[in-house]
Amino acid sequence: MTWIKTMPPTESTAVREALQKLAVLYPREYDPSHRHERILPESVKNDSIMTSHSLIPQAMYHAFATFGSLMDPALPLTRRQHEMIATTVSTLNRCFY
Numbered sequence: 001m002t003w004i005k006t007m008p009p010t011e012s013t014a015v016r017e018a019l020q021k022l023a024v025l026y027p028r029e030y031d032p033s034h035r036h037e038r039i040l041p042e043s044v045k046n047d048s049i050m051t052s053h054s055l056i057p058q059a060m061y062h063a064f065a066t067f068g069s070l071m072d073p074a075l076p077l078t079r080r081q082h083e084m085i086a087t088t089v090s091t092l093n094r095c096f097y
Contacts, residue, residue, distance in 0.1 A: 004052065004055070005055060006048075006051045006052060006054045006055070007051070007054040007055060007057075008051065008054075009051075009054075012054065012057065014057035014058075015051070015054045015057045015060070017057070018057040018058070018060050018061040019050065021061060021065075022050070022061060022064050022065060022068055025064075025065055025068025025069060025071070025072075026068050026071065027071060027079065050064055070082070
């Protein structure tokens with residue numbers, strides 16, 4: 001659970017617009033409509049790493065657009081390789097997201 005104040009997209013046009021712009025950069029599986037398919041610990045089921053950055057929507061957009069750009073299918077790495085790198089980094093950081 002995030003311990004900082006977050007701004008849900010339902011309460012902020014800037015956050016909602018940033019998330020909509022980011023959605024086109026990410027693989028389909030990352031879409032919030034697939035959230036119910038994710039297997040997460042109960043303690044973090046309603047958390048979002050993206051909304052933990054929501055107090056500064058412009059920074060949130062740029063930080064996550066970088067990752068979205070790195071996941072571009074036109075790059076030489078396969079999707080499988082992208083996911084393996086992300087999984088390895090998350091594991092090394094002991095991150096469950």
